[in-house]
Amino acid sequence: MNFVLAAGGTGGHMIPAHALAAELKKRGHGVLLITDQRGARFPGLFEGVPVHILPAGRLGGGPLGWLRAGRSVLAGRREARMLYRDHRPDAVIGFGGYPAVPSLLAATAMRIPTVLHEQNAVLGRANRFLAGDAVAIGTAYTQVERLKKRLEDKVILVGNPVRDEIARLGEQPFPAFDEYAPFKILVTGGSQGATVLSKVVPEGLGMLDPSLRHRLQVVQQCRPNDIDEVRGRYALLGIPAELMTYIEDMPSKIAEAHLVIARSGASTVAELTAAGRPAILIPYPSATDDHQTANARDITQAGGARTIIEEQFTPDVLARQIEVMAKDPQALANAAARSLSVGRPHAAEDLADLMERVGGGLSPIEVGPSLTPRVKATAPTGGVPA
Incomplete structure (x- = not known):
């Protein structure tokens, strides 16, 4: 299969994406990373993985800032759609951060299944925005705040991938x-x-x-x-x-x-x-x-x-x-x-299993039960050739 991984350019997003990429490549799948300029500069990660940098806005700066961010997201979405037409992935996974948004929006528009991974115990803003269209949401904690009750059937506890070493x-x-x-x-x-x-x-x-x-x-x-x-x-x-x-x-x-x-x-x-x-x-x-x-x-x-x-x-x-x-x-x-x-050292393998199931066309109901137990939401607080 071919998979696209989309991640914002901080270590919290890039390291689990790197661990998943390594596991998917080990299984013979094709992997491409979409990130921003910061993510592309991380040393020691994603060796041998094609990297594509997309424009992505970040909310802030009042109405003018929002307008600029919206234009940037739309431009990134157009670029992602062109990329997917050339190398159509079986599934796209977002690891959070604003740079992941255009990639997931493009996938949804092209009916490519999407997965979200939430590393934190509070669902991040980008993932909250994208969660409604995702086939599955992989989480790292048994309790995840800011996660709507209506989404809990999509949620699967996989842990947060770490490097093999x-x-x-x-x-x-x-x-x-x-x-x-x-x-x-x-x-x-x-x-x-x-x-x-x-x-x-x-x-x-x-x-x-x-x-x-x-x-x-x-x-x-x-x-x-x-x-x-x-x-x-x-x-x-x-x-x-x-x-x-x-x-x-x-x-x-x-x-x-x-x-x-x-x-x-x-x-x-x-x-x-x-x-x-x-x-x-x-x-x-x-x-x-x-x-x-x-x-x-x-x-x-x-x-x-x-x-x-x-x-x-x-x-x-x-x-x-x-x-x-x-x-x-x-x-x-x-x-x-x-x-x-309380560690989950096999998170990369569990998340790769989830990606294979989603990429293989399983429905949201079929994805979850054969994997790890589902998380209960808590009330809000506040392709690429191999």
Whole structure:
């Protein structure tokens, strides 16, 4: 079969799309990616996959901004229709983000079946707009906010696809950790970094009990404007730290980590739970519909993470939370097991199964029952040749 994957240009959309593309290619299917300029520049993703960049508007800027966005979406829709006439896909899947909208609208107009994948625990704006025409909606969480009740028969719980290298980490033992071993911490703010982590984390690590602080080994992602200051702060504290603006080899960094301090973006949470890594999560307070707080709910309730809202995220609070989790080596191992208990490492395979069924012409009623159990919606809160 031939499939088109349409994704907005952030890591939260691109990483699960990449994982699905790899699984579909492994099965011998043709795959094409439609994204924007940002998505096309992501390093290390979609090697060997044709990439098509479409114009896509973004709402904002008042009536003039809406008009420009509408014109851009219509232009992208025309381009997508021409693309589909040359290489008609069996199905098109959207991973959210405004750049996915023209591709899905074109598919619907040409009676090509569409699937949506929602990575977050709150249905995103683009997916809410497109959900009525979709054959199926694959979700990553058992509860999804902003999902209308009338759509629940389309919803199938598949999880959030992660790269094979990360999915396999959950099959390996948690890194050895006792009162003498190095204490390895990974700090990441998602694909764009997070300044608040650069400000708070070094100070918090410096306040740890000496039994932990003297064993620290830190890997931290920083924004380019923050990296020199953070490097200087770690040097003054005498804490070994490897700093970078983008973590390209995330699987190896997660594999080595005993604890992860991070934002609770969808891909981050999916990778932590697939690998079985305990975490301290600081949801991004400006995320649309506060979806990062919702993303952190399952892993936190399971005991695999502690969530700290940003206004309470101080060096002292961070230090105390780390000590609670790490002063007893068994407690950290237990948190790792609880993180793993809510992971879905086979999400890429399950989503590929769904795409094959939809591409094979199954109706919405036929698609769902033979796959994973359906999600119950919650009330709103607020082709390409191989």
